Structure formats: C-alpha cells, structure tokens
Amino acid sequence: MEAASESMTAVDGHVSASKGPRGKERGTAEQRAKPLIPIGEVVTRLRHQYPDITHSSLRFLEREGLITASRTPGGHRLYSTNDLQRIRQIKAWQAQGLSLAEIRHRLAQLDRLPPASLLSDQFLAHALAGDFASATSTILSLDDVGFPLGQLFGDVLRPALVTIGKRWEDGALLIAQEKEISELARDLIAELTIRHSKMPAEGPAIVAACVRGEFHELGLLMICGLLRAGGRRVYYLGPDVDAVFLLDAVRLHQPSIVLLSAKMPPNLAAVKTTTTVLVNGLAPHPTPAILVGGQAAAEHPDLVRSWRATPIIEDHPETACQAIALILDAPGTAVTSPSTA
Numbered sequence: 001m002e003a004a005s006e007s008m009t010a011v012d013g014h015v016s017a018s019k020g021p022r023g024k025e026r027g028t029a030e031q032r033a034k035p036l037i038p039i040g041e042v043v044t045r046l047r048h049q050y051p052d053i054t055h056s057s058l059r060f061l062e063r064e065g066l067i068t069a070s071r072t073p074g075g076h077r078l079y080s081t082n083d084l085q086r087i088r089q090i091k092a093w094q095a096q097g098l099s100l101a102e103i104r105h106r107l108a109q110l111d112r113l114p115p116a117s118l119l120s121d122q123f124l125a126h127a128l129a130g131d132f133a134s135a136t137s138t139i140l141s142l143d144d145v146g147f148p149l150g151q152l153f154g155d156v157l158r159p160a161l162v163t164i165g166k167r168w169e170d171g172a173l174l175i176a177q178e179k180e181i182s183e184l185a186r187d188l189i190a191e192l193t194i195r196h197s198k199m200p201a202e203g204p205a206i207v208a209a210c211v212r213g214e215f216h217e218l219g220l221l222m223i224c225g226l227l228r229a230g231g232r233r234v235y236y237l238g239p240d241v242d243a244v245f246l247l248d249a250v251r252l253h254q255p256s257i258v259l260l261s262a263k264m265p266p267n268l269a270a271v272k273t274t275t276t277v278l279v280n281g282l283a284p285h286p287t288p289a290i291l292v293g294g295q296a297a298a299e300h301p302d303l304v305r306s307w308r309a310t311p312i313i314e315d316h317p318e319t320a321c322q323a324i325a326l327i328l329d330a331p332g333t334a335v336t337s338p339s340t341a
C-alpha cells in the first residue's frame with residue numbers, strides 16, 4: 001500500500017522535513033502544525049481538477065525532482081499543503097503546455113524567493129513611499145513566477161493592510177493614505193482574480209456581498225478571487241449592499257450558498273436584517289446556507305448562529321475558503337427553512 005492510513009503532522013517527530021529552500025523557509029510553527037496528507041488523499045483532492053493525476057504521476061514528479069514528499073518511518077509518502085499547492089501549480093503549467101525544463105526553471109525561481117513576510121514589507125514600503133508602480137510590480141511579478149495566489153493574498157497583501165490599519169490608529173498615517181493604498185490593493189486583487197479566474201458558465205453558484213454599512217470589502221474580494229480560481233461560479237455584489245438587492249441576486253442566480261462579510265461590530269445588525277429579508281423574501285422556498293465572515297462575525301459567532309446563519313471564524317483567505325468548500329461540497333448543503341428562521 002502506498003499511502004499511510006492517517007494524516008500526520010510534521011511536529012510529531014516521526015516525519016522528515018520537506019526539502020527545498022522554500023519548503024524550509026515555510027517551516028514555521030504554523031506550517032509545521034499543518035497536517036501532512038498521504039498520497040491517496042492528494043490524488044482524491046486533486047482529481048476533480050486534474051483527472052490525469054495518479055499515484056504514479058506524483059512519483060514521476062518526484063523522480064524529476066519537482067516535488068519532494070516527506071516520508072513516514074515506514075517509507076509512505078506524505079505531502080504538506082505547500083506540496084499540494086506546488087503540485088497544482090505544476091499541473092496548471094503543464095496544462096498551459098510548458099515543458100518540464102521550463103517548469104523546473106520557474107520552480108527554481110520560486111524557491112529562491114525570500115519569505116512572504118519580507119515580500120509583504122517590500123510591498124508596504126513601496127506603497128507608503130507613494131511608489132505604486134514598484135508596489136504593483138512586487139505583487140504581479142510574484143504571480144508571474146507562480147507564487148501561490150492564496151499566499152499572495154493571505155501572507156503578502158493582508159499583513160500589509162493590517163499594518164496600514166495600525167499606522168492609521170497610531171496617527172502615523174492619513175486616512176487619505178489608507179484609502180489610496182487600499183484602492184491599490186483592490187486593483188491588485190481584481191487583476192489577480194481575473195488572471196486566475198476559472199469561473200464556469202454552469203454549476204452551483206455562490207452569491208457574495210458585504211452587508212449594509214460595511215465598506216471593508218478586500219477580505220471578501222480575496223475569498224471570491226480564490227473561489228473563482230478554484231473553478232467556482234461566484235457573483236460578488238460589492239460593499240454596503242442593501243438586503244433587497246441581495247434578495248434579487250439570490251432569486252436570479254439560485255446559489256447554493258450566500259457569503260456575507262461584516263467586519264465592524266455595528267454592522268452585525270445588518271446581518272440579522274439580511275438573513276430575515278432573505279428567508280422571508282424566498283418563502284415558501286428554502287433559503288440557501290448563509291455563511292458570515294469578517295471580524296465582527298468571528299467575535300460574535302453565537303449571535304450569527306441565532307440568526308440561522310453560519311459564522312466562519314477563519315481569517316486567512318485560504319483557510320476561510322477551505323471552510324466554505326467543506327460546507328459547499330457537503331451532501332445536501334444546508335438550507336435555512338423559513339419556518340425555523
């Protein structure tokens with residue numbers, strides 16, 4: 001049997017570390033605590049996107065030196081989430097017709113990159129200096145060499161935005177600067193989303209919006225971008241969306257789930273209004289599952305649940321998307337029945 005029967009973590013001391021400079025660089029406590037995945041599960045997870053993926057094609061990539069799986073003491077291969085991302089990237093490049101030599105060259109470029117925290121500081125320094133051309137090229141050139149989109153959003157752009165918020169709070173930054181840098185980030189998220197979008201014309205839909213009064217949209221935009229890159233059909237309505245427009249979108253697209261974002265605590269009331277308008281407006285038909293993320297929702301999950309919605313507390317865009325996918329792909333995705341809301 002090729003695969004170990006259970007996932008293991010890299011902190012359990014039984015597993016050798018992934019090789020490669022970038023693999024080592026990502027060997028932070030957080031990274032080490034992530035579960036390692038046996039080969040069979042890698043195939044299962046990637047097969048819907050890449051039907052030609054098999055145990056032997058993964059072993060081939062390893063023989064070619066493009067990936068390096070860890071091993072259990074019994075010799076079973078184990079893959080980290082970074083390995084999974086690397087395999088996805090290799091498959092995407094293969095689909096674009098790149099040769100193995102070209103792929104090897106691109107991966108070598110990726111492996112030579114500094115840690116994401118340094119890249120984030122670089123982006124921020126350019127943005128704060130008003131050098132938006134260099135800030136833009138810092139981000140887009142990372143994408144050009146195949147830096148994973150989830151990490152680009154979550155580990156490069158997001159920490160820079162959090163620092164912007166702290167500087168504003170400390171009085172070291174004008175609101176004007178906060179606004180112009182967040183607009184730059186918005187443009188970059190949009191460009192990256194378009195570059196990676198694999199939005200199908202058919203299939204289950206997702207409708208997403210920031211609730212009324214909520215102008216912080218960059219987090220939800222990142223999530224929508226990642227979902228589109230993963231082949232999901234996402235309709236995003238924007239910041240500060242009145243519940244009646246969301247109801248129209250739900251009637252139009254008949255989504256499997258609705259995503260709401262609420263970052264500022266006072267906007268939680270709008271989550272309640274929105275769920276009520278959806279449930280009553282769609283009755284007697286059931287309402288799609290409503291997932292609510294953002295700082296306010298994460299801090300008050302019980303309130304969100306009391307309105308028959310599901311709070312998502314993950315604040316990294318990749319883990320938030322994983323939580324969404326679990327709900328989306330669960331058989332008979334939950335519906336909120338009008339009688340119980």
Ligand code: B12
Pocket residue numbers: 154158161162163164165166168169175178179182183186213214215216217218219220222223259260261262263264265291292293294295312314315316317318320321324
């Ligand atoms: C950019 C920004 C703005 C921009 C927003 C522009 C835009 N187009 O989005 C503008 C200038 C409009 C703005 C306005 C304001 N802001 Co402001 N802003 C920020 C800043 C700097 C970054 C926000 C951001 O984009 N973060 C990055 C994203 C990627 O992370 P995120 O929002 O946390 O989202 C993640 C998760 O929450 C989660 N998630 C979010 N939504 C959803 C939805 C679903 C379904 C799921 C599953 C997950 C999920 O996943 C996301 C991805 O990782 C923050 C600082 C900070 N610490 O966040 C302050 C901050 C949020 N702002 C703040 C304040 C006070 C304001 C203003 C009142 C005054 C001001 N500074 O201008 C107004 C209020 C506007 C309003 N009513 O909404 C405070 C909020 C304090 C609080 N919690 O009460 C902060 C924290 C700054 C600070 N340190 O004080 N702001």
